[in-house]
Amino acid sequence: MQLRYLFTFLLMTLILNVKAQSAQKDVLFFVDDSPVYTSEFLRVYNKNLDLVQDESQKDIDEYLTLFTNYKLKLKEARALGLDERPSYKRELSNYRKQLIKSFMTDAEVTDAMVAEAYERISYDVKATHILVKVAENASPEDTLGAYNNIVKLRNRALKEGFEKVRKEVHNGQTIFGEELGYFSGFSMVYKFETAAFNTKVGEMSKPFRTRFGYHIVNVLDKRKSRGERTVSHIMVVEKKGDSLAEKPEVRIQDIYKKINQGESFDVLAKQFSDDRGSASKGGVLPAFSSGKLGSQEFEDVAFGLNDVEAVSKPFKTKYGWHIVKLIAKKPIPSFEAIRPELEQKVKRDDRSKLIDEALYKSLKEKYHVANNQAALDYFESILTDDFFKRTWKLPNNFKEDIPLFKIGKKQFFYKDFSNYLLKEQRRGTQKTSLKSVVLKKYNNFLNSNLVKYQEDNLETENEEFAHIVNEYRDGLLLFDLMETTIWNAAKTDSIGVEDFYKTHKNKYVLPQRIDAVVASSSKQKILKKVTKLFKRGMEVDQIKALVNNNDKIEVMFTSGIMDAKHQALPKSFQFKKGISKIHNHNGTFVVVQVNDILEKTQQTLEEAKGTVMSDYQVFKEEKWLKDLSNKYKIKINQEALNSIKNKIKK
Incomplete structure (x- = not known):
């Protein structure tokens, strides 16, 4: 018996040892005690490989330097508590909510939206419109006033003609009457696009509302897309x-x-x-x-x-x-060829609101959540007009512990919805029936929690989503760090900038330039003639009259102040007063008359301030990175690094 237990103990020790060694091999390097894994490095390296312009950065060692610097900065950002800032958390939360729409959609609705989008990008619509501006959150009185105004304008347009009314009423402030030219799918907000595509050519739409206000659109033409x-x-x-x-x-x-x-x-x-x-x-x-x-x-x-x-x-x-x-x-690609691109556009467009509604419906079905009519009736009975005055309070006998609904493993109670209502009343609500208020707020509360529950669990369910969120989380943190530590500091450090300029003054010099005339022709023989005329001291206009005529242009002339990189000058052109030899440049021939040479000129700090500021920021960052590398020790796992190099070579 003892021998059997000893054998089991030795076997478990061996397994744990192997696992520990395997985990150790997966670590590429440590930043102090924080491990960074080979899988993350390879994923980021391969993802960015095609985006890298500098060939040196494709070298594993060079890229590892960039990556370790990146991790050093993130370590410092967390040490400074930047990831605890409310603004950072809010920005990350907003991004996650936007990104999650790409992973939580109703496939059937999305497919219908994509098919409709393809139909619309296959055509161009030419239209004009009249807009009566009104804010999305305008009062009922202002909203009704804007609606009545657009109805009157439509009636006028039917009698007097759309163009006449459009031109007369446009004031560029409250009413806009604009020619829109031709446009296709995704060129306008979705509601406007829908109204334009659903209106026949030669006809005027009924009034409709977008976030800008009330519109009527007049469709002038519709044609197949020109691709x-x-x-x-x-x-x-x-x-x-x-x-x-x-x-x-x-x-x-x-x-x-x-x-x-x-x-x-x-x-x-x-x-x-x-x-x-x-x-x-x-x-x-x-x-x-x-x-x-x-x-x-x-x-x-x-x-x-x-x-x-x-x-x-x-x-x-x-x-x-x-x-x-x-x-x-x-031409417009086939539907299958362009479908992935259209799907992404649909999810970023106003169309996403329709997809959201379908998502809420599917999540309710997934978690078996139905409207709790008893709860709706109860909250309608305790809500009063004080809600619109932002002074509503819960009754003393409020039933806070009654179950409201359950999403997955999370149970919600009456008290949760009541807290939501109390917070919502602070935002202010336009007065309407208490029944509609309760129903709207209940649906908003339910929908937001359905989505939140999915959000809270999606990173463990979807690896791609987890990677994207993590990259954005780190990128946002890095931006905040650089802004706080380098960019803003450099902007306010006028003494440091001035000292840097004085120390590196020789960098901020205008290069040598010439005051010159460049003659260009496809025919070398013609330029020999131009050279002779230059030597005679003839003006450019006189030379042009001799070598060109109204029907045929043999020589083009470019005059002005030029540096060595000027497009008209041959590469490695030697600055020397007088007339140059004939050069072959960009598939043609050129001869240059150098009238004067302008020597290098020292720029003042004010003249070079933009470049100086940029260089100073780089200087500060390099010094800062050295300090970070002393503060946080980088320990490379050479075995893991060699393994990565072997994988990439294959």
Whole structure:
């Protein structure tokens, strides 16, 4: 018997030892006594791998440094009690409530909403509307007044014409009469979108309410969606304050002529487009659909191009002058292809309210919770008009311990609902029947607790949800820490900023620049002629007249103050007064006349303040991290680290 017990003891000891060793191997490093597991590191590393721009950060050791710094900061944030701040807890709670909607939805209702959304993004509606503004929580009198006003305006519009009334009543404050152009699904709030899509072309909707007030919408047209367009463009804007700069309408016409002469659109965009964001990419813009850009004129031209590689004539928008080239056309994807994206949009949209109602219904069924009519009748009998005055109190004989309903393992009593009513009356309630007040408050109380019960249990049931919440929790905590410790401190530390500037003054210097004229042409022979004319001392306008004519643009000129990174200058261009040799640059030829060289200039603290402040924050953070690494010891499990490296290599 004793031998058997000894064998059992040895076996249990062995099992516990193996488990302890396994757990130890799962720990990648300790921050003091707090373990960080390999599973978390690998999950975060793999998740962020495609987002990392700096190749060095894909190296495990480099990424581990970033990760340990991240954990050091979180350790400090908790040591400072930032996770106990009410504002932090409130922000996290709000986020969880929003996120949870993605995990707690009624599938049938969601599917119907997604199908409807696909139908709506498949069409564009053109409409105008009239809005009478009224707040969501407006008094019954103000709400009724706004409703009566919109009804009167609709009656007028039926008699006098919508456009006439719209233009007359618009004041931009209480009444808005606006042209909306074409829009598709998800472009407007859901109630407005529904009214517009359910109104026939040429007709006017009945009055409806959104959170902005009461509307009537007039539908002018409905068409199949034009899908997406990918275009490249060349944009020329007016150079205010630059007397030497050419007028944008003249310059854009010169560029257009060069395109018609067969010169590369991409090369011309790199050379001459004032849209710096797209110029380096040959003018290519991200794909867009109707109503997604801030310019109807630009969209109309882009969607008016039917053939890939087709180029528009120059046209003007509020941003400047443009030439557009069609790169690709993409129709609306199939329903199955776009379904996951639509589902996410539906859950973030006003449509989610309908999904919420379905969720409440399903949770009631799941937990077998029904309206407690006896409780409703009882609370209606004890509620008085004092509730609307915020002075209502419970009667002395209040039955607080009677069961109200049960959700899962949690029992609620009359006292729980009474406490809720007492808190609610402080918010103020518009006077209505006591029966409707009790029913509304009871449903709100029940629904919020149904959701809360699911929230409280979801992290143990759904690993993905737990990871997302944890990442947000840490990210929010880190933001609060950085704001408190680094960002705000740097903003208020004027002496520290000034000392930092003095110590690093050589960093804040304007680079050497030139006052120059750059001539660009696809033909080297023409630039040899321009070089000779430069040497004769001829003005740019005179040279242009000699080498270009109204029908053919052979040379483009760019004048002004330029640094070495200017798009018109060849790479590694040597700053030297006079006329340069002919360079091959961005697929074309350029020659540069350097009129003057502007030497490096020391910036004052005021001139460089934005950059100095940013650098000072980095400086403070690096010093702070060194202090943290001394305060909290990092102990790396080398065996676990080697295992990670081997996994990633495979």
